[in-house]
Structure formats: structure tokens, C-alpha cells
């Protein structure tokens with residue numbers, strides 16, 4: 182995908198200006214409420230006309246003020262999924278799903294509906310009336326309808342913010358799978374950095390109507406979590422849980438880790454705060470913490486008042502496996518001689534994990 186934009190929109194007391202070139206398939210738009218994320222998205226989709234500038238998608242001009250080009254939304258090949266799925270209330274799920282696809286010339290229909298329906302797990306909903314769907318089901322149908330129209334770009338405007346926490350994290354793996362399998366470029370708009378980390382590789386940061394940064398989502402996570410009070414959040418996929426009574430032995434890739442047993446605990450995504458990880462020079466002789474991983478320091482970086490230490494953790498065979506970031510105070514960096522290439526032991530409790538979904 183190649184998206185080239187330089188647009189300006191003036192409202193009475195607000196100006197939105199964004200100029201960027203994007204080649205990444207999975208990109209986020211991040212910013213606080215009122216920073217202009219939706220305004221930018223509406224200009225892209227053709228729902229709002231910029232006062233100045235141009236929008237080109239894969240070399241095709243969607244908008245150009247000087248050339249007096251402004252394609253209507255249905256000719257842009259840009260699909261939109263809103264916060265609240267705008268499904269047609271008088272149609273069944275099936276008719277909603279195929280609405281856009283039926284309007285496409287046959288030679289442009291390159292998505293297999295049966296496969297998409299399977300990945301989105303909506304096969305049992307096809308004959309239902311849309312008023313009988315839950316929030317998560319509605320969002321999956323809305324996404325399916327948008328994808329079947331075979332857009333060159335999909336805009337998702339806070340698609341998860343209308344869903345409660347648990348449901349949100351259940352739908353994320355499905356979204357990840359859909360975008361990976363069908364390889365559709367997307368712009369994912371959100372004010373949740375956690376969602377963006379799970380869904381995108383690169384992110385555009387909006388502030389007060391201006392595009393202020395374009396960077397890797399992971400890089401943004403490091404700086405924002407580091408300078409914010411909450412600390413950097415490592416995201417870990419844990420599976421193969423083995424019941425040891427009050428603890429669960431799980432796999433993080435090929436590394437075994439211990440997790441406290443909670444009701445209804447099952448494999449999935451967990452977070453581990455970088456400030457909950459202690460670093461030791463040598464393997465501690467005894468500790469109440471259940472997790473002690475041998476690691477190599479890869480890099481350090483400074484946050485406002487802590488130091489982020491990028492670690493490569495080894496599995497039992499000693500091969501470098503997973504990455505982890507610990508945040509420690511500068512004095513500890515000096516005392517432990519934390520430098521790239523040095524070996525340390527990362528220690529954290531079995532209760533330090535938080536389940537995401």
C-alpha cells in the first residue's frame with residue numbers, strides 16, 4: 182500500500198493538518214480526544230472535504246484541491262468501520278454482509294466470503310436479524326461487510342471502544358487473524374496504546390489537529406509508558422498451562438514461566454509491567470518470586486526518571502528466545518553494570534501477570 186496525504190481542514194476554532202506518506206500495511210492513528218483523528222479519517226473516506234491538499238492511494242488521486250478532483254466515498258475503495266457498527270437494521274446479517282460485494286464488478290471480488298465468515302466466526306449468525314446481535318457480533322459483521330467490498334484500505338475508527346473490556350480482548354485476536362490472512366491495509370484509530378500495540382506496526386500521532394510524530398508503535402509504547410506513571414507493559418502470550426495446585430506452569434514461547442492460578446485461567450495474552458521485574462547479577466540463591474530467567478542485556482534507554490533495559494531471555498537450552506523490558510532506577514544500572522552483552526537474571530512474581538484476554 183502507498184498512501185500519500187497532505188490535507189488541511191479549517192473549522193471555526195480548530196485546524197486539522199496532516200502530511201505523511203505511508204507504506205506500512207497496519208498503521209495506527211493515536212491521539213487524545215479532540216486531536217483530529219476522526220477529522221483525518223473522514224477526509225480520507227470522502228465524508229469531509231479538505232480545504233487544501235491532496236490524497237493519493239496507490240498512485241490514484243482520491244482528492245486534489247488544485248486539480249479539482251474529489252472522488253465520492255463509494256469510488257474511493259476505502260472501507261470504514263465505525264465505533265458503533267452501522268449495520269442496516271432492516272436486513273439480515275447475510276444481506277448486510279454481502280451488501281458491498283454485490284455492488285462490485287465480479288472481476289474485482291477477490292475475497293472468499295466462506296473463508297472470511299469462518300475466520301470471523303459469524304457462520305451461525307447469517308440468518309439472524311441484526312437487532313439480535315451483541316456488540317462484538319455487530320462489529321465482526323460490520324468488518325466482514327467492509328472487507329467483502331474489497332477495499333484497498335480499511336479505516337477503523339475506535340472499533341473496540343464501544344465494547345466492554347473482556348469482549349474487546351476476545352475480538353482482538355480475530356481482528357489480528359483477519360488482517361494477517363487477508364492482507365488488507367488498514368488505519369486503526371484509537372486512543373488506546375495497548376490496542377494499537379496489538380494491531381499495528383507503525384503509528385501516526387495527532388495532537389491539537391497536527392500530525393506530530395510517525396514512528397514504530399513499539400517505540401511510542403516505550404516513550405509513553407516510560408514517561409507516564411504506569412510503566413512499560415510487556416505483552417506475553419502464555420499457553421500450555423499445567424496445573425500445579427495453586428500455580429500454573431505455562432509456556433512463553435519455549436520458556437517455562439509460573440503464573441498464579443486464578444478462576445477460569447486459560448491461555449492468552451498477559452501483561453507484565455517492566456517495573457515489576459527485578460534484575461540480579463547472579464542467580465539468587467532463594468527467592469519468593471517464582472520466575473527467574475537468565476537474560477542478556479541488549480540495549481538500555483532512558484525514560485524521564487528510570488532506565489528501560491531491553492533483555493533477551495534464554496530458554497532452558499540457553500538459546501535466546503523472548504524479549505522483555507525491565508524499568509529500573511539509574512543507580513541500579515551503575516551498580517549492576519548493566520551494559521549491552523552482559524548477563525543478568527530477571528526475577529518476577531507469579532502474581533505479576535495481568536490477563537488481557
Ligand SMILES: Nc1ncnc2c1ncn2[C@@H]1O[C@H](COP(=O)(O)OP(=O)(O)OP(=O)(O)O)[C@@H](O)[C@H]1O
Pocket residue numbers: 192193195212213214215216217218219220221372
Ligand atoms: N463538523 C465540524 N464542525 C466544527 N468543528 C468540528 C467538526 N468536526 C470536528 N470538529 C472539531 O474538530 C476537533 C477534532 O475533532 P475529532 O472528532 O476529529 O477529534 P478526535 O481526535 O477524533 O476525537 P475523539 O477521540 O474524541 O473522537 C474537535 O474540536 C471538534 O469539535
